[in-house]
Amino acid sequence: MMRLYDSEPSGNCYKVRLLLSHLGLPYDPIQIDVINRQNRQSLLANKNPSARVPILELDDGRTLGESNAILLYLAENTPYLPDGRFERARVTQWLFFEQNSHEPNIAVARYWKSIVHQAERFPEQMRAKLDAGRTALQVMEHHLRPRPFLTGERYTVADISLYAYTHVAPEAGLPLDDYPSLRAWLQRVKDQPGHVSMLVGT
Amino acid sequence: MMRLYDSEPSGNCYKVRLLLSHLGLPYDPIQIDVINRQNRQSLLANKNPSARVPILELDDGRTLGESNAILLYLAENTPYLPDGRFERARVTQWLFFEQNSHEPNIAVARYWKSIVHQAERFPEQMRAKLDAGRTALQVMEHHLRPRPFLTGERYTVADISLYAYTHVAPEAGLPLDDYPSLRAWLQRVKDQPGHVSMLVGT
Known part of the structure; x- marks a missing residue:
């Protein structure tokens, strides 16, 4: 069975859990602490x-990192x-947009503000990340104004990632009050068969 | 003929020029200013x-953004x-590492320091980007210590991108003085047939 080195509050991990749920693929999740990072190197660097x-570990022991690379790998020859x-x-274009223009801003600002509660330690970076996050x-x-999903009519790993x-x-x-098309899209994503929430039990 | 909306000092654009050179594909380069960004929206937003x-514009007019998405598109069914x-x-893993852990730090610090000469305006961000760039x-x-290229024996778009x-x-x-394996790898990349420099005439 595949193993997923996972962390519940991490959106990058959630992407993979969401696609695995859509695909109905069983896996063994191994929780890694995203706040206490002391053992990271010894635990993960060889993976x-x-x-x-x-990190996705295949049943033959090979491992794959980077959330969007894992999505592309798992989605091959599937409807996603x-x-x-x-x-x-066009799908990979949105995946790179996500990792370059979206995640480094929104994920990091969220981590500082709502996970470790240290946003005030990084005033200049917080401002820059919120500005760039707003642009994204x-x-x-x-x-999304004229189309249901990022690449058109079809729900793909681009939507899962973003x-x-x-x-x-x-x-x-x-x-997100000022983003009506974005909110309608979020609802369409939630309505997909096999959708799971980020946090268990929510 | 394909068109490339291009900018000479941009590493993201250079990646595409380098692969196009390896592949021997002709294209029409259109220079876009990376410093004066006033006309960006009207010029590029529909592409x-x-x-x-x-941005790569195919001969049928379809356009593709994101440097690494363009690399993957062009490299399909080629030795790269x-x-x-x-x-x-494994190649896409390195491409996402590049756009998430490498480019947002090293490219932006380089832009501030050596292109627009405004590094002192962003002291907190410069420090963070140099720290994260060093980690990358x-x-x-x-x-790279035990292997010639990022994914092993073979030069791929992962090497071109990074x-x-x-x-x-x-x-x-x-x-780069403290990175001997990295410097040896840079030389191996330069030695590839069809290599071109970032700036014309250097």
């Missing part, structure tokens, strides 16, 4: 060079990733 | 939702991207 979760070369490139949300709002930290953006200090 | 370069599902996932370089140094901002890390304030 992922950057010693970060999520198109077959066509250009359509697949505006790009999505504008793009849902993870968008639906908790208020925990970063970015309320 | 890439985030209005950033590089493996065929096997897991081997390809250390991950690569450690990983070369772009690693070879100019000193311009960000991150000298």
Whole structure:
């Protein structure tokens, strides 16, 4: 059985749990602390060079890091990733947008504000991350106005990836009131068969 | 013929130029200013939702954004991207590492320090980006010690992507003296047939 080195409050880990749930694939979750990072290197560095979760361990022991790389790997030949070369490139475009323009801003601001409660230690960075996070949300709002999902008519791993930290953006200090298309999209994602919440029991 | 919305000092654009050179594919480069960003929205937003370069425009007019998505698209069925599902996932793992742990730190610090000369305006962010940039370089140094390229024996788009901002890390304030494996890898990348420099004429 596959193993997932996992952390419940991490949106990056949640993406993988959400796709695994859609696919109905069983796995063994191993909880890693995202706050106390003392044992990270010894625990994870031989499984992922950057010693970060999520890490997917296949049944033959090979391991894969980076949430969006894991999504692409698992989604191959499933309805969550198109077959066509250009359509697949369009999905990966959104996955790289997520890791470059969205996650480094919204996930980190949320971590400081709502997970470790230390936002006031980083005033200049918090301001920059909230500004850039707002820009990322505006790009999505504008793009989702005329279409149900990020790449068009179909729910893909692009939506799974961007849902993870968008639906908790208020925990970063970015309320979603001014983003009606984004809120309608969040609801469409929640309505997909096999959807699971980020935190168990919510 | 394909068009590339391009900017010469941008490492993200350089990645695409480097792969196009390896592949011997002709293209029409259109220079976009990375410093004066006033006309960005009107010029680029209908080609890439985030209005950033590089953007690849195919001969049928379809456009693709995000440097690493363009690399994956162009590399399909070429020697620069493996065929096997897991081997390809390993390449994409490094591409996401690049956009999340490497580029947001090293590229932005370089932009502030050596392109617009305003590093002193962002002291807290500069410190954080140099610390995180150093961590990314250390991950690569450690990983490259026993292997010639990031995914093993073979030069792939993972190496192309990470070369772009690693070879100019000193311009960000991150000298490479303490990274011997990284410097040997930079030389191996430069030695590949079809290699081109970032700046024309250098």
